[in-house]
Amino acid sequence: MFSFIGRGIFYIFVGSITMGWKWWRYTAGALIVLVGIGYVALEFVPSIEPPANMRDADQGWGAEQV
Template sequence: MDKTKMFSAINLGVGGIFVLSGFIKLFSFSFVNALLALFIIVFGLGTIGLEKEIPPIAIKYGSFMFSFLGRGFFYAFMGTLLFSYSGFTSFLGFLVLLAGIAYCGANYVAGLQDYAPRSMRDNDWDDNVDEV
């Protein structure tokens, strides 16, 4: 497996973990947890969706998702959010946290940006998106 497909698989896996964790917490019978679960599901579907197609609104408002460092901090944030729960969701949060730390570290490895998937190449997108 080449490195580009590996990073895409990690992104899809993390998105799947978000969706799975969101559905687990959705039925926790607490309004706050259910609301948070909906946000986690939306973020998971967005992460998965970025691997398929990149809409202009994502380029304008979610530009942090197009670099290793930005995506790493996002994954680390979401991982700590999931890690705060108990049980299986905590384990899934730990996995996402590890992926986030690895992505933050990958930002500083020389030449690794060349293997980033299309959804993480910030230099392929125009930073001056005017129309959304």
């Protein structure tokens, strides 16, 4: 969840397990998979900068506490 690829793989996984035999379940799962593919594609676009919570900041857990 801390990179575009990780978030995209998560959405692809959730979308694939959401798909079912009914058309509305298949449509919802396909939309989630498409969002996941979009996140994976964002990793390879050099002009898109990841948000602050996805950057490599080696602060560890609880760094906001002093």
